[in-house]
Amino acid sequence: MTPNPASPLPPPTERRRLREAGSLTQDQLAERLGIPGRTVHAWETGRTTPRGRRREAYVALLAELSRVEAKVTDRPDKHPALPEPAPAAAPLTPAQAFDALYGFCAPALVRQAYLLCGRRGLASESVERAFQLAWQRWPEVAVDRDPAGWVRATAYEYALSPWHRLRPSHRHPEPPPRDADDRALQDVLLELPPPYRRTLLLHDGVGLGLPETAAETEASTPATAGRLLHAREVIAGRLPELADPPVLHRRLAELASAERLNPPGPPAVRTDGERRSRFWTRTAIASTVALIGATTFTLRTAPTHYEPPVPAGVRVQGVPPRVALGPLSQEETRLRTKLRRAAAHGPERLLPVSR
Structure with a gap:
């Protein structure tokens, strides 16, 4: 069948980029098109090319992803191979662009985060929190590629922050998935180290x-490949039926979709x-102000000149040392005898008489 010239199709790499920009897995995109997931993989690798009604639906979906991406980034440039959307009546406000990004990415991100941490609330x-930070830095995020x-x-x-384990709410385990196969897969995932788990999920x-x-995990390509192979070996050792990567991909999507996780509105x-x-700004x-006040008080009350410390006590020279009581010398004995004898004589002194 001759391709329809009215339905231009972007290159395979651009098809994959648009799907990833929309935070869609291959299975999720295939579900929207009503086709098997391996077909989308073949289209994105260039092994096959969609035809007929599938091509029309695929082109329309890629065009929708391109329009959403252009609205989110607020950039007028579009991919030349995609059909140009109709010009908007008015440019989107920052809040509208943020809401579009949130509505497009939040549902899939919640499911992915659940696979990483195994906790629904977290x-x-x-x-x-990620979107709150994105809204605070929206001028930076809006122009990001x-x-x-x-x-x-x-x-x-x-x-994946290790500080969550210190929270009181994390002292009690959450109810596991209902399906036994889902529980087994989740247990294996949570046993993997966080960098390996994140690499496998991405x-x-x-x-x-x-x-x-x-690039996203901030690791070298050989290190990332080693983490991926190790994670696959661990899962295949515990669950041999998931040794094939396409089967593992499908099971991860099923496990993520089994939980009904609804994020709040934008x-x-x-x-x-x-x-x-505002709270953290006021706290800062x-x-x-408290630091400035403490510094001012210190400057007001601090001494203006150097005062050397009082040195330790030293022995005063020229003073004879005190001696303890002891036996009298011969000279002192004679003096005491003389004084006692002299006290009994003389009109000025009285001598007590015992009775």
């Missing part, structure tokens, strides 16, 4: 390539983020 909190990846990396780092779960996974996230930002101002 998964929602991680995504919420991959705003969805920026938020994803922030949510992953928060979900590569086999989200569908990023090895260089992109290495207005609530923006409001909470602004409230949190109060701390600065």
Whole structure:
């Protein structure tokens, strides 16, 4: 069948980039198109090319992803191979662009964070905090080449933070998944070290390539490949039926979709983020004022000149040392005898007489 000239199709690498920018897995995109997940993988690697109605639906979905990405980043440039969308009546405000990014990425990010930490509340909190930080830095995030990846990396780092284990809410385990196979897969995932777990999720779960996974995890490509192979070996040793990467990819998507995790609405996230930002700003101002006050008080009360410390006591010269009582010398004995005899004579002295 001759390709329809009215439906231009971007190159395979651009198809994959648009899907990743939308935080969609291959299975999720295939579910929206009603096709098998391996078909999307073949399209993104260039082994096959969609035709007929599948091509039309695929082109329309990629065009939608491109429009959402252009709205989020607020950039007029589009991929030349995609059909140009109709010009907007008015440019999006920052709040509208943020809401578009949140609505497009938050549901998938919550499920991915749940695979990382195994806690439903922490998964929602991680995504919420990541978007709050994105709203605080929106001028920076809006012009980023991959705003969805920026938020994803922030949510992953928060979900894997080791400080969460000190929180009182984490002293009690959460109920495991209902399905036995899901429980077994989750147990194996949580036994992996956090860097290995994150690498496996990005590569086999989200569908990023090895260089992109290495860049997002801030590791070299050989180190990322070693982590990925080790994680696959551990999972295959415990669950032999998941030794095939496509099967593991499907099971990760099923495990993430089994939990009903609904993040809060974007207005609530923006409001909470602004409230949190005001709180920490006021705290920083109060701390600065207290520091300035303490410094001023110290300067007011501090001595203006150097006062040497009082030295330790020294022995005074010229004073004879005190002697303890002891036997009288011969001269002192004669003097005492003389004084006692002289006291009995003379009109000026009285001598007591015992009766």
